[in-house]
Amino acid sequence: MRRLFIQFYLLLMASFVVAVLLIGSLYEGTAERVGNRYLEYLVQDSLDRLSQELAEMPADQWSAHMTQYAKHLGMALHTAPLSAQPLEAEDLAFLAAGNIVLMEADDTFIQRIGQSDRVLVVGPVPYLSFLHQLRWVDVGLLLGLGLSLGLPILWWLRPHWRGLQQLVATAQRLGAGDLQARVSLPTGSSLAELGQTFDQMAERLQASIAGRKLLTDAMAHELRTPLGRLRYRLAMLASPLSDSEERAIGRDLATLEHLIDDMLTYGRLTQPGFRLTPGDWELVAWARGHLTEWQALGPQCRLSLVCDLAVLPWRGDLALLERAMDNLVANALRHARQQVQVRLQCQDEQIWLSVADDGPGVPAEAVERVFEPFLRLDESRNRRTGGAGLGLAIVRSIAQAHGGRACLLPSAQGAHFCLQLPVHLDTNGHATLTDGTSAQG
Structure with a gap:
């Protein structure tokens, strides 16, 4: 049962994981991407105004102005050197065009301040951090759901397995010579039809073997009687046979007796439940x-x-x-x-x-x-x-x-x-x- 359960469970889990991955990729390609883009639009407007204000004032006033603006925005603000940002060439070109770039590693947005060599950093953005944490929650929920599927599968599989065990045990008893063995599964079992077919096969097998043994034994025993009479009548013939005729008839009778003995021996050896004397x-x-x-x-x-x-x-x-x-x-x-x-x-x-x-x-x-x-x-x-x-x-x-x-x-x-x-x-x-x-x- 363990092997059957593991195979069925792994197949179900593989199908479940594939379905989840497909749905997750679809969600990530649509809803999550749209949400991130919408967030970028909201942040873009605030950063544009702040970057423009910072570009028009001396650098020593940036800190106080960003502190006041951060309270209004509800997110942390600071500046950083442009050269320290892990950006690709296309991201740098995107910044140069006045756009903002999402840094997924630390859930922040950056925008270049005018034409200076510094960037304005906003974040970490709580919404993005929540999305990352939610992914781990999703993974945990998926694992818990997958493990919880094992219990109903086991509950569903157990009666089927019991029926299969009965079939195996009955087949082993038949193989050991117990021709009376039957499965006798209840009518409500999912394997009831298979069990009935198996029992019908066992009945036909029992009848066939019993009929063959009965025929062999009957033929062998019935042949012994006329053979004994033939030997007796040959011995009582009025005119004795020639030596060659007597030897020929003796050989034929011996052949018949040997055949009878072989039939009885073979029938005994192939009889179910035959036991040796070791x-x-x-x-x-x-x-x-x-x-x-x-x-x-x-x-x-x-x-x-x-x-x-x-x-x-x-x-x-x-x-x-x-x-x-x-x-x-x-x-x-x-x-x-x-x-x-x-x-x-x-x-x-x-x-x-x-x-x-x-x-x-x-x-x-x-x-x-x-x-x-x-x-x-x-x-x-x-x-x-x-x-x-x-x-x-x-x-x-x-x-x-x-x-x-x-x-x-x-x-x-x-x-x-x-x-x-x-x-x-x-x-x-x-x-x-x-x-x-x-x-x-």
């Missing part, structure tokens, strides 16, 4: 222990592990990390020609678990979308390699749940996927409502 782990020994299991996913390729560290402590959900790395390694082994390399690193409080293969790689136009669910890259990673397009989406969701990211690093050959996770984190604070955009390394 623990403290050492990843170097864990990776070495899983190397044999990963190699079994693709025996036709050579799998190697590179780690420059003896130990690599980490806090997070190990079961989800295993799932993410299984997906990355299996994906690399499916598309590699000869070898896959798994590397563990630690940089800037970030753990990097990367998997690189020497396969055809990912097309440049698909780099931005490679972590999207159900994406199929038919040119290089076609359907014959298996998979349902959810493996990398699951990897990204697991990374985001830990406050990290999954990305595709530049590579001269093949694909180089990387899972970046914080070493230390609050693991229950990073679940997301919807799929974010993939980050490219």
